[in-house]
Amino acid sequence: MIEATGLTKRYGSKVAVHDLTFNVKPGRVTGFLGPNGAGKSTTMRMILGLDRPTSGEVRIDGKRYHELKHPLRTVGALLDAKWVHPNRSARTHLLWMAKSNGIPAKRVDEVLGLVGLEEVARRRAGGFSLGMSQRLGIAAALLGDPQILLFDEPVNGLDPEGIHWIRRFMQGLAEKGRTVFVSSHLLSEMALTAQELVVIGRGELIAQCSTQQFVDNAGSQAVLVRSPGAAQLQQALGSRGMKVRSTVGDALVIDDVTTEQVGELAAQHGIVLHELTAQRGSLEDAFIQLTGNAVEYQTGAVALADSGVAR
Numbered sequence: 001m002i003e004a005t006g007l008t009k010r011y012g013s014k015v016a017v018h019d020l021t022f023n024v025k026p027g028r029v030t031g032f033l034g035p036n037g038a039g040k041s042t043t044m045r046m047i048l049g050l051d052r053p054t055s056g057e058v059r060i061d062g063k064r065y066h067e068l069k070h071p072l073r074t075v076g077a078l079l080d081a082k083w084v085h086p087n088r089s090a091r092t093h094l095l096w097m098a099k100s101n102g103i104p105a106k107r108v109d110e111v112l113g114l115v116g117l118e119e120v121a122r123r124r125a126g127g128f129s130l131g132m133s134q135r136l137g138i139a140a141a142l143l144g145d146p147q148i149l150l151f152d153e154p155v156n157g158l159d160p161e162g163i164h165w166i167r168r169f170m171q172g173l174a175e176k177g178r179t180v181f182v183s184s185h186l187l188s189e190m191a192l193t194a195q196e197l198v199v200i201g202r203g204e205l206i207a208q209c210s211t212q213q214f215v216d217n218a219g220s221q222a223v224l225v226r227s228p229g230a231a232q233l234q235q236a237l238g239s240r241g242m243k244v245r246s247t248v249g250d251a252l253v254i255d256d257v258t259t260e261q262v263g264e265l266a267a268q269h270g271i272v273l274h275e276l277t278a279q280r281g282s283l284e285d286a287f288i289q290l291t292g293n294a295v296e297y298q299t300g301a302v303a304l305a306d307s308g309v310a311r
Contacts, residue, residue, distance in 0.1 A: 001025055001179055002047060002148060006056035009042050009203075016042045017203040019056070024181045024198070026147065029174045031194030031211070032183040035291055039203035040183045041079070044152055047181075048077055060148060072101040076141030077150040081133040086126025090117055090136050093125055094143060103144055111139040116165075130157040134166070149173060151182040155189055167193045191215075191283040201291045215286045223262050226251045226275040233262075233271050240265065253279070 002024040009017040017039040024030045034040050045051040047058045049065035057064065060075050068074050084093050094108040112121050115135040120128075125136060134154055141149055151170065155163045163186075170193060174180045181198075184190050190197075190211070197214050199206040207214055222245065227233050230250045237244055237254060242261070245253045254262060259276050266273050 002058065002060055002181060004043070004047070004056070004058045007043065007046060007053055007058060008055040009039070009046060009051060010054045015203055017046070017053075017200075020200065020203065020205055021056075022198045022205060022208050024179055025196070026179040027174060027177050028195040029170050029180045029182060029193055030196040030198060031190040032181060032198050032200075033187070033190065033287060033291075034183075034200040034206075036185075037202075038200045038291075040200065041152060042203075043200070044077070044079060044150055044181075044183065047150065048075070048079070070101045070144065072097065072103065072144030072146065074144070074146050075148040075150065076144060076146040077152075078134070078137035078141045078154055079150070079152045081130065081137040081154075081156075084125040084133070084136065086124060088125055089122045090125055090128070090139075091121040093136070094140060097140055097143055101144055107143060107145070111142045114142060115139045115169075131159065131162040134158060134162070138166070138169070147177070148179040149181070151180070153184055154182060155184060155186055163189060187284040187287055188282075199287070199291065206290055211283065214290075215281055215283055217286075221256065221258065222279040223254045223257050223259055224251065224275065224277045224279050225254065225262055225266075225273060227266070227271055227273050229269075229271040232269065233266055236265055236269050236271070237262070250274070 004020055004022050007017055007020040008015070020043065032040055042051060046053050047060070047065065060068065065071060065075070091108060091112065094111065095105060098105060098108055112118050115138050117132065117135055117139060120132065125133070128136065138154070141151070154166050158166065167189065170180050170182060182194070194211050197211050198208050199214065209217070225233065227250055230247065230252055234244050234247065234252055242257050243255050245255050259278050263273065263276055
């Protein structure tokens with residue numbers, strides 16, 4: 001388990017992280033989200049003892065990182081996939097790491113097999129593609145068979161097969177009771193991968209909750225209904241003050257209502273329904289809505305819209 005309490009980091013006059021408190025529990029994939037400059041990488045570096053907090057603390061299974069006798073046996077991390085000497089082979093790189101933490105050499109071959117790099121184990125890491133480098137970084141994180149794992153942008157630059165593999169791999173680790181904390185800008189991927197979210201903006205906590213709860217709390221709910229009596233239903237909905245957003249053929253989309261409300265109204269008017277489905281917003285929609293005021297750099301169009309200036 002990872003526990004951050006009152007975590008603050010200043011660089012001169014700039015506050016990168018401010019009074020950040022959250023926890024990451026085992027048995028699930030927890031996504032770490034935030035706009036560029038939100039403080040995600042700084043937070044991960046503080047978890048791993050690479051940056052010292054100005055105030056507050058992070059504990060890993062009750063201990064600070066520097067108190068861990070064999071840190072790779074407790075926590076594994078992938079922060080930079082290209083952090084490998086380019087002239088070292090994948091196997092040599094892992095052997096060096098294993099020796100530094102008293103890990104048996106046979107474990108190196110085990111993790112190379114887990115990530116699918118057995119056939120290129122003796123190739124120089126400098127010639128690896130980004131996808132292969134990501135797999136090597138994951139192998140390094142798994143080297144000490146830790147119960148806690150951190151991954152910073154692990155799917156950047158990967159092809160669809162690589163993204164699918166890493167998603168299933170992380171979920172498999174969590175299913176085995178490990179703590180998995182992963183940051184990513186690919187929100188559509190996080191929606192498929194993470195069960196829990198920690199969302200920050202400008203270094204401060206915005207939300208910690210389940211992924212579904214984050215989406216549900218962010219926006220309105222719409223209902224899709226298909227009916228041969230769509231025109232009659234639209235008229236009935238309008239008489240009740242319910243807003244129909246769009247009409248295409250026999251389909252209506254109604255905002256800010258529940259399926260129960262639409263179904264009961266249709267029944268009262270004897271209108272046959274062929275489909276009645278709740279439609280919720282996406283993780284991307286929720287993220288944009290809840291972090292809009294925490295974006296460090298806005299595009300010109302967004303900035304104009306927020307300022308009320310017409311284009």
